[in-house]
Amino acid sequence: MKRYPDAIRILVAIDCIIMGFDGTAIKLLLIKRNFEPEKGNWSLMGGFLHQNEDLEAGAERILFDLTGLNNIFVEHITTAGKIDRDPVERTISVVFFALININNQDQEALNAHNAQWLSLEEKPELIFDHDEMVTKAIEYLRYKAALHPLGFELLPEKFTIPQLQKLYEAIYDMKLDRRNFSRKILSTGLLVDTGEKYEQSATKKATLYQLNQDRYKDKFFAFWHFMPHPGID
């Protein structure tokens, strides 16, 4: 019956690297597995591809399952296929990269999956080849955020320029000059002054901005020259 009789058929997993920003550091959403294999160890959130499901749809299902969120930023970044990467049975893993606003999460769903936000420094060793996937995701973030206005996915709808700066400083692990940053970011025309102030500021209250959604698409390349040398440590 099969038209490709000689070819092998193998398991297809989907793994998701989910990143958030807590105001200071980039965090990963990881799960402490309460199921076999590798029960008790840390891993990325993942699952197997379903019968009548596109890859993207599978990623969205898994992300919704864990976070209770829809419409989150998600992109396919790589595919891992080493022969022995899953010791149980050969499995290739299609890896997705998701950015979410850490405040929007559904804490109950997270608890149900034994999930936790951990900063990159706190990150324990992960199962299988999941550490490599995380490394790729960080690299990807550094590339992409240097070229495109992507960081906003990690912030609340309304945010201040100092918050945005802290985010970039976390992504690239470098200090940026406050004044030059502000000028550069405003010159893109991507931010709109909401007229509101960030009330939680301890001192002078910073202006809250939001994304200019109209210009967002046109200005997708506005950040092209944004960072000096992302990817170099």
Place this chain on the structure above:
Amino acid sequence: MKRYPDAIRILVAIDCIIMGFDGTAIKLLLIKRNFEPEKGNWSLMGGFLHQNEDLEAGAERILFDLTGLNNIFVEHITTAGKIDRDPVERTISVVFFALININNQDQEALNAHNAQWLSLEEKPELIFDHDEMVTKAIEYLRYKAALHPLGFELLPEKFTIPQLQKLYEAIYDMKLDRRNFSRKILSTGLLVDTGEKYEQSATKKATLYQLNQDRYKDKFFAFWHFMPHPGID
């Protein structure tokens, strides 16, 4: 026996987008299929993943099979997994992107596979979702070549600056200023004057350069600010 009894197992294909440069235009190496399905139509070179084979190794096998070349530049760029992308049976395709020096090819191997170099303008419609893959590959090339010294993979070992400029002009479909290009490229310190001249020049013979292999790794980010706005047409 199976530890993941509920999960489905599906076919894994590998498809390769192979690009070359003939001195004027970027070309794709495509095959006119002399086998089913879609016999007689144009497609990318591809095949199924083997039992004890990593994905990268599969791509290298397929590339060697078609071109007779080893050690060519190849990177995984995306994975296609739409449910009906292969009408015969569900198949996900792991897509690789390869750059080769068009002069090094093995013409007999090419003929055996019914393969031909076609420029992007000449490109016929391809089977399945192969056109989408090509679109992604071109986008990828434009990103990557703007950020990293990648174009050299498409040129002979010794090349002239005007040749390199024509390559960039082909990639980004734009004219560049000869004098500014030359200054910029030389300032990276990546090129070494071989002392030789390109004898085929019709007029003044251009200097032949080659890559400074030592600096190549250090200067992987030398092109970071190289192109103004790749990806925009």
Place this chain on the structure above:
DNA sequence: GCAAAAGTGTTAAAGCTACACCCATGT
């Protein structure tokens, strides 16, 4: 009043663009 963080201005250096000019080669 003072500490801490936000917001604005300035200036020198660097980089980029748009040019003009000269050189080498084949016809």
Place this chain on the structure above:
DNA sequence: ACATGGGTGTAGCTTTAACACTTTTGC
């Protein structure tokens, strides 16, 4: 000698980096 393409120089503009100063707020 002249047409063609290669190689180098430069002036003016724009962008960037590195700064100092003022404003707002809580204690």
